[in-house]
Amino acid sequence: MNQEFYDQIMQTVGSGSVKLKEAMKKHTTFRVGGPADYFITPHTIQEMQQTIRICNDCKIPYYILGNGSNLLVSDTGYRGAVIQVFQNLDEIRVQGTSIAAQAGVLLSRLAKRALEEGLGGLEFAAGIPGTVGGASVMNAGAYGGELKDVCTSVTMLTPQGELKVLTREEMEFGYRTSAVAKVHGVVVETEFELTPREPELIRGQMEKLQKARSEKQPLEYPSAGSTFKRPEGYFAGKLIMDAGLRGCRVGDAQVSEKHCGFVINRGNATASQIMQLIRHIQAEVKEQFGVTLETEVKTLGCFEGVD
Ligand SMILES: Cc1cc2nc3c(=O)[nH]c(=O)nc-3n(C[C@H](O)[C@H](O)[C@H](O)COP(=O)(O)OP(=O)(O)OC[C@H]3O[C@@H](n4cnc5c(N)ncnc54)[C@H](O)[C@@H]3O)c2cc1C
Structure with a gap:
């Protein structure tokens, strides 16, 4: 832990608004993700401004979090500060x-x-x-x-x-x-x-x-909504279905049977399983139809070794 950074942040947002090693699975709709080194919830725009300045001064990388509904955080989490906007700044x-x-x-x-x-x-x-x-x-x-x-x-x-x-x-x-x-x-x-x-x-x-x-949509399961952007001239869900991937699983990560454009967490999926499934879908759709599927879901943290 960077003590100087921690002390300055505590002075800015107060002790109840900074957590160490906060599990990101609690803050993403996929319900996966390892710990963020620092998890900060500024209450006002001024506190947000100050938090960013302190991150810059102390050379701590930061990532802005809303409701985590379009975000896949790796199992190893994030070596930096997650700054959560949701819950505060709510006028x-x-x-x-x-x-x-x-x-x-x-x-x-x-x-x-x-x-x-x-x-x-x-x-x-x-x-x-x-x-x-x-x-x-x-x-x-x-x-x-x-x-x-x-x-x-x-x-x-x-x-x-x-x-x-x-x-x-x-x-x-x-x-x-x-x-x-x-x-x-x-x-x-x-x-x-x-x-x-x-x-x-x-x-x-x-x-x-x-x-x-x-x-x-499979609203009964954790997900991040449509996993892929709509490729020009196609629908991601249809391509995935036509590639024979409906219901395809890696562990508890699955292509939704209700809507193939959604990768869902059946319960105990890891971020790594979700990423492996995403890469498998991309490879199959590319091979079968020559179409590149780009993720709409944002990623945070390190996914090295996942292929
Ligand atoms: C069931 C379900 C259905 C969905 N349906 C739709 C849909 O119909 N249409 C659609 O567009 N999306 C949909 N989504 C995806 C998601 O809800 C949207 O992309 C939403 O806008 C993400 O907002 P968020 O606050 O959760 O962002 P997060 O997931 O927290 O963050 C997403 C990205 O925005 C950045 N970010 C967040 N807040 C800020 C900020 N204040 N300043 C700068 N950067 C910021 C983050 O750094 C990250 O890169 C769906 C998701 C789910 C789970």
């Missing part, structure tokens, strides 16, 4: 048709608030189990909607810890990516412009999409 402010939400707010909570305000545009996001921060960086999307459609600006911290506001254009949203991802910034707040809509219509749309999700 929502509404002004007319504009909503500003801090990065730790869950999309489901934000969508519910928009519904209460009679504001439409976030119906697509209600069933995505991520935070505003994670969704902004990833340009999360579902059922024809994407975060970029309703986002007007994003406030981020640069890797040097400076606050910067990016307009929608400056965010350079792409398929599951954005400018913040490219510069390794930290989203602290996102502003949305919504449209007045009858709450009953909003509720109906959300319920319809949620029903479609639970019918088609």
